[in-house]
Amino acid sequence: MKLIQLLLLCCALLxxxxxxLSLGSVSIPFLEVPSYLWEGISSNExxxxxxxxxxxxxxxxxxxxxxGVALSQGGLYMQSLFQNPLAGPYVLGISSGASLGVALAIxxxxxxxxxxxxxxxxxxxxxxxxxGGAILGSSLLxxxxxxxxxxxRSNTALLILxxxxxxxxxxxxxxLAYFGSQQELxxxxxxxxxxFDRVPWExxxxxxxxxxxxxxxxxxxxxxLNTLCLGESYAASLGVSVQRTRQFLLLSTSVLAGTVTAxxxxxxxxxxxVPHLTRILFQTxxxxxxxxxxxxxxxxxxxxxxxxxxxxxxxxTLPLNAITSLIGAPLIVWILLRQQSTSQGVN
Amino acid sequence: MPTHLINTSHFFGLLILLLQPVxxxxxxxxxxxxxxxxxxxxxxxYKLQTFKENKLIQQILLVRDSAQLNSQxxxxxxxxxxxxxxxxxxxxxxxxxxxxxxxxxSMRAFSRKQDVSNSWLSKQMQxxxxxSLGLAESVNMEVLLKLAPQVVxxxxxxxxxxxxxxxxxxxxxxxxxxEYLENNPLGYAEWILFFSVFFDKLEMxxxxxxxxxxxxxxxxxxxxQHSREKTVLVNIPYAGxxxxxxxxxxxxxxxxxxxxxxxxxxxxxxxxxxxxxxxxLLKSEKLDLWLNPSDxxxxxxxxxxxxxxxxxxxxxxxxxWNNNLKEVQGQTNDFFETALARPDLLLKDLMIVFHxxxxxxxxxxxxxxxx
Numbered sequence: 001m002k003l004i005q006l007l008l009l010c011c012a013l014l015x016x017x018x019x020x021l022s023l024g025s026v027s028i029p030f031l032e033v034p035s036y037l038w039e040g041i042s043s044n045e046x047x048x049x050x051x052x053x054x055x056x057x058x059x060x061x062x063x064x065x066x067x068g069v070a071l072s073q074g075g076l077y078m079q080s081l082f083q084n085p086l087a088g089p090y091v092l093g094i095s096s097g098a099s100l101g102v103a104l105a106i107x108x109x110x111x112x113x114x115x116x117x118x119x120x121x122x123x124x125x126x127x128x129x130x131x132g133g134a135i136l137g138s139s140l141l142x143x144x145x146x147x148x149x150x151x152x153r154s155n156t157a158l159l160i161l162x163x164x165x166x167x168x169x170x171x172x173x174x175x176l177a178y179f180g181s182q183q184e185l186x187x188x189x190x191x192x193x194x195x196f197d198r199v200p201w202e203x204x205x206x207x208x209x210x211x212x213x214x215x216x217x218x219x220x221x222x223x224x225l226n227t228l229c230l231g232e233s234y235a236a237s238l239g240v241s242v243q244r245t246r247q248f249l250l251l252s253t254s255v256l257a258g259t260v261t262a263x264x265x266x267x268x269x270x271x272x273x274v275p276h277l278t279r280i281l282f283q284t285x286x287x288x289x290x291x292x293x294x295x296x297x298x299x300x301x302x303x304x305x306x307x308x309x310x311x312x313x314x315x316x317t318l319p320l321n322a323i324t325s326l327i328g329a330p331l332i333v334w335i336l337l338r339q340q341s342t343s344q345g346v347n
Numbered sequence: 348m349p350t351h352l353i354n355t356s357h358f359f360g361l362l363i364l365l366l367q368p369v370x371x372x373x374x375x376x377x378x379x380x381x382x383x384x385x386x387x388x389x390x391x392x393y394k395l396q397t398f399k400e401n402k403l404i405q406q407i408l409l410v411r412d413s414a415q416l417n418s419q420x421x422x423x424x425x426x427x428x429x430x431x432x433x434x435x436x437x438x439x440x441x442x443x444x445x446x447x448x449x450x451x452x453s454m455r456a457f458s459r460k461q462d463v464s465n466s467w468l469s470k471q472m473q474x475x476x477x478x479s480l481g482l483a484e485s486v487n488m489e490v491l492l493k494l495a496p497q498v499v500x501x502x503x504x505x506x507x508x509x510x511x512x513x514x515x516x517x518x519x520x521x522x523x524x525x526e527y528l529e530n531n532p533l534g535y536a537e538w539i540l541f542f543s544v545f546f547d548k549l550e551m552x553x554x555x556x557x558x559x560x561x562x563x564x565x566x567x568x569x570x571x572q573h574s575r576e577k578t579v580l581v582n583i584p585y586a587g588x589x590x591x592x593x594x595x596x597x598x599x600x601x602x603x604x605x606x607x608x609x610x611x612x613x614x615x616x617x618x619x620x621x622x623x624x625x626x627x628l629l630k631s632e633k634l635d636l637w638l639n640p641s642d643x644x645x646x647x648x649x650x651x652x653x654x655x656x657x658x659x660x661x662x663x664x665x666x667x668w669n670n671n672l673k674e675v676q677g678q679t680n681d682f683f684e685t686a687l688a689r690p691d692l693l694l695k696d697l698m699i700v701f702h703x704x705x706x707x708x709x710x711x712x713x714x715x716x717x718x
Contacts (some may be wrong), residue, residue, distance in 0.1 A: 025489040048493045055513050056488050126506060178588075182619070187507060190484035197488065198509050315479050315487050 002282060002289050009296045009300035020061045020303045023312035026052055064306045065299035067103045067264055069210045070256040072298025075271030076290060077249045080225050086159055088272030089257035092145055093166020094138045098261035100169045101137025103176045105129040105270050106188050135258030141165060142254050183261040194265035196306050210259045214252045217292055225287040268321055269328020276297040359394040380534040384541050385523040393544045396524050405523045406503050409544055418662040427520060430547040434498040435631050437483040443688035444539040447555050452547045455496045464679040482704050500524050510659045530595050530688035532559055562691035566698060570606035573702050577635040578608045589627050601690055605697040637661035638668050644675050668700050682713045
């Protein structure tokens, strides 16, 4: 049953992917999308439509899907790790940590590039620095929250702590932005709006490889994740290496959230909303279903958000972050209200 | 051969040798004041270089003959056939030069229509004949790829352009225009020469620039003869910080050339000074004039933003001038589109404000006194 549901979700993803490819500022007839796409892949002399589809929309759609996979997996891992249904990369300030790393990378780009070139002979592009900064920032923040999580047992207190650390990271970003030049500030501001169109073909491997590796890595921890949900001591008594699972989740979430934030900006609410939505749809706590289902649903939601932010038929585009928040926030409220009424019904 | 002839030929040879560096030196570079670009005349075209912080950012070879595009030279570096047939621009600061060069009709796309004050361009954008691309940082790639202009003039350095490689693969060349890096007002105006070579209109641009330079220098000379050492305050605070043009910047340069004492020149900070309200208040007694207070049209509008503005001396003496006279008259304000590229007009306006006795009966183009 669950497998059929998953299969149906995959079909929905394919449909949403096709719709995403066919809609944009330039209108391309839906039925002609495959032929233009093929022209883009096979021919060197491309028409404008083929170029738009193959060179612009296709990498954008793939990026949206990868980000959906990464953020929803990151959210699921954090919820399992903290045993807290409200945990997520954005809520716990992990994205703020990544933002801090990116802000540092943008502001000190020239100095950092010179340093890496003179010290290691590495000629780095701005996006390499941003990726490194984001992963480092998110890792540090997550490690800090995890450190406190050993001392603080209350879920609410931990969430508040995460929020506070996120605020500190956010205020450091503001201070850095204050000292930046007008151009650096503008560059940072546009990055913070969020967008999936910042990953052309040549950069796609840089974002795809970490996400694919983390997803493959998670396959080895599915059972451990299930057992961890029953409590750390119980998991340990069943022979699960709690420490190793914890380390994997920490590293994986930092890489997933950091990679997405570096390229696409701090994308809000996908990480927290998708795992909940998946649990409601699939009525399960089994990570062997939750991880793939979360990934597919996350990809769907990111593609839908991207399609809406492109304002099809108009030459304007809306910030992606605004769209994911507009979809995600009401979804969380609905989930909370639903949980409240379910628990009242049970009582 | 008679000895006197040998001596004469030696003499001429020696003379030529001695004069060679002098002759070479007398060939003045095409660009005199701008620091962020250089143009060099090469065989049947131009070599164009742009710089940022003294580093070469972009080099393009502009060639008149299509056959040259297949040459070895063009395999080594970016080449473009001139004159351009079409292009896109992503900044209003380009518009004055493009309009003066009479090439606006070749434009296929521009940044945002709400920022345009040029009436012709505004109409074309409203009719949809010239497309809107949005801001350079989030440019609408689909529209850009569909229209495929030969060149996109942008303020973003190539390293900050995410889709640079994609654009180049499609034959669209992003051209970095760093006129905002110029500190010298005339250096800014000289960027018309930068645009002109893309349309093979260098001579026309040189004539336009020479006129601007001549007017600017004569106004500056006039101001220096009548300097009264007035002190000036610029802008209003934004989110608690008063951004003041730095002493080496464009605006401070024009203000000083207009014969004003720019007291913020004492600071040695970067490009734009960040001051608190308190720091400005401390110098209030020394201030004679207040210029460019955001987009306000009256003193009441200024007070509505912050009632503490009334504490400043220029507010009490009524010496507040803003650059939006056209808006007050119900027209579109072209100050930000024109004033930077035409420092002569800006200097004249400021001198009418500061030295009205020198321009009796002449009304400013942009400035008006707030009532």
